[in-house]
Amino acid sequence: MKVGFIGYGSMADLLTRQLLAHANVSPEDIIIYTRSENERLQEIHxxxxxxxxxxxxxxxxxxxxHTFVCVLPLAVLPVLLENKPALTKDSHVISIAAGVSVDDLKHVTTxxxxxKLIPSLTTSVGVGTSLVNHDVAVSKENQAWLDEALGTFSSVMEVAEENIDLASDLTSSSPGFIAAIFEQFVQAAVRKSDLTEAQVFQMISNSLAGTSKLLSEQGYTFDSLIKRVATKGGITAEGVDLSQDKLPAFFDELxxxxxxxxxxxHAEINEQIKELF
Structure with a gap:
């Protein structure tokens, strides 16, 4: 059994390395095609x-x-259309493109x-969620293969198509959101003290790592952790109160x-479908 990759950017490289390291996939099983050879491809080879x-x-x-299609959203349908004769009932195509649904893919051939897979950068360190959505035509064997392979280095969650965009915010995009939020925390602390940026970053990154372990290893929820740390009327409670006042509007807007x-x-893909089909 071979596992294919069409396109070889950062996510294809992440998936390849994790499958080789953790799943029952050997180098001989991997076949890759990309239009332009790059440093990642050279390094993995x-x-x-x-x-x-x-x-x-x-x-x-x-x-x-099983073929992972790891190209930009507007390139997915053209790639499949170009290879339509090679797509058979035994072909398991796994698209990682945001905004392209499995129903969109079926315009090429049923x-x-x-x-559909939405990977996350955090799975490169063995912690994170891989979102999947299988079309009804995907065999139980192919569903099981993908879920089991991804499950060796991530938590696999099947999500309905109508929820997958928001779920992507919570998994694939959230490391960027979290980093952006805490970068502002770092800069605020630097403005208010004589601490260096490196010192502040170390303190906050350690706190983030420790918080993650408390949540994952000791069974805390966000609410129970707040209650554990924020004594009523204390200093931490001031920050918690401010967060509860200001952050709902921020996250709603986000x-x-x-x-x-x-x-x-989605609108771009719909326009492309009209042009192609």
Missing amino acids: DLFPNITISKTSQAVFEQAQ AAQYS LVRTADKYADH
């Missing part, structure tokens, strides 16, 4: 010379039982089996803005 670098995308679809951006992506 240097590390694992038995990985096959294909000259065509068609060869990947023909040889691989012969193939389609799954989800509105990301939803609008997803809507733009």
Whole structure:
């Protein structure tokens, strides 16, 4: 059984490395095609010379039982359309593109089996959620393979298509949101003290790592952790009260803005479907 990759950017590289390290996938099982060779591709091939670098995308679809399509959203349907003759009832196509649904993929052909995957950078360290959505035509065996392979290095959660955009905010995008929020915390502390930026970053990053372990290893919820740390009338409670006052509006606006951006992506794909089909 071969596992294919069409496109080889950062997420394809993450998935390849994690599958090789944790799942029952060997270098001989991997076949990759990308239009432009890059440093990531060269590095993974240097590390694992038995990985096959294909000259065509068609060869990947023909040889691989499971093919991860890791190209930009507007490139997904053209790639599949270009390779339509190679897409058969045994082809399991796994798209990682935001804004492209499994129903969109079926405009190319209903012969193939389609799954959608939203990976997260955090799974590169073995902690994080892989969101999946399987079309009804995907066999139980292919669903099980994908879920089990991803499950070796992440928590796999199947999410309905109508919820997958918001769920992506909570998994794939949230490391960026969290980093942006706490970067502002760092800068505020630097403005208010003689501490260096490096010192403040170390303190906050350690606190984040420790908080994560408390949540994952000691069974705390956000609410129970707040109650454990914030004594009523104390200093921490002041910050908690301010957060509860100011942050709801921020996060409501954040989800509105990301939803609008997803809507733009969906509109672009719908326009592309009209042009292609």
